[in-house]
Amino acid sequence: MAKRIAFNQYGGPDVLQWVDFEIADPADHEVQVENKAIGINYIDTYVRSGLYPVASLPSGLGTEAAGIVKKVGSAVTLFKPGDRVVYCQAAAGAYSELHNVAEERLAILPESLSFEQGAASFLKGLTVQYLLRQTYKVKADEIFLFHAAAGGVGLIACQWAKALGAHLIGTVGSAEKARIAKDAGAWATINYREEDIAARVSALTQGEKVAVVYDSVGKDTWEASLDSLRRHGLMVSFGNASGPVTGVDLGILNRKGSLFVTRPSLFGYITNREELDRASAELFSLIASRAIKVNVPEQQKFALRDAARAHQVLESRATQGSSLLLP
Missing domain, CATH: 3.90.180.10 (Medium-chain alcohol dehydrogenases, catalytic domain)
Structure with a gap:
């Protein structure tokens, strides 16, 4: 027994x-x-x-x-x-x-x-490996957005991005979590409770926005993630912490810049x-x-x-x- x-x-x-x-x-x-x-x-x-x-x-x-x-x-x-x-x-x-x-x-x-x-x-690290190295291959000096940067997956992503020489913008829910993410290697942080995510991404990138967003939050950040992407950008939705994204009008991808969306998993x-x-x-x-x-x-x-x-x-x-x- x-x-x-x-x-x-x-x-x-x-x-x-x-x-x-x-x-x-x-x-x-x-x-x-x-x-x-x-x-x-x-x-x-x-x-x-x-x-x-x-x-x-x-x-x-x-x-x-x-x-x-x-x-x-x-x-x-x-x-x-x-x-x-x-x-x-x-x-x-x-x-x-x-x-x-x-x-x-x-x-x-x-x-x-x-x-x-x-x-x-192991699971969190392998998740970051497929996200940053396979789903979209993040390059040195590239700026990208990663939600929940002070979480288990997020902190590994901050460190992995730093090792790649890339610039991770991480969303967090408090000043303390912002400090933790920055200490782990985040290039910049956005407190989603106090700041407009897409507007802050635009400001940090001089209006260029980012080529890829990694989103494990789901419903609450769906549109903010899309609004953070430049034309032809990739939205990587890999979690549902706030609830699943449902009832999506695919036309929104066209209206926001002919965007791409993927919903990957480790098992894929x-x-x-x-x-x-x-x-x-x-x-x-x-x-x-x-x-x-x-x-x-x-x-x-x-x-x-x-x-x-x-x-x-x-x-x-x-x-x-x-x-x-x-x-």
């Missing part, structure tokens, strides 16, 4: 329950991981609420963690018991003491990274072992060189049994950077 977080119905954080479960031995191509640190991601709240429904209830939750290999399936060739590993594309259920993960979704965690660093950075960019190895190698290299620093505030580390409280704090937008669950 082991412990995990599960939910029997969709809803708020209170639907999360701390329960016993019996974990099966790993299947032929699976690896059983003893989780040491578990990543909390905003997408987990979408699953819990039903915005992204699961196949059936009751269900586990979470897809990201770092830990130690406990058992391997009969056909596993790349991992052995005792290996330090990290994953972020597992089947739901990472909010648990033990989790069976497909071999193709696992990566070796370098000795230079702690379990907490691995779980705090990392689909096999080669793609996972290439993206994770780039991420781990930047962390090893200290170009990207991953530090989780102590107040954002929660006991696994307290996942409901962790979700309440995350959804309050009171967090800065990454948060973790610790078994």
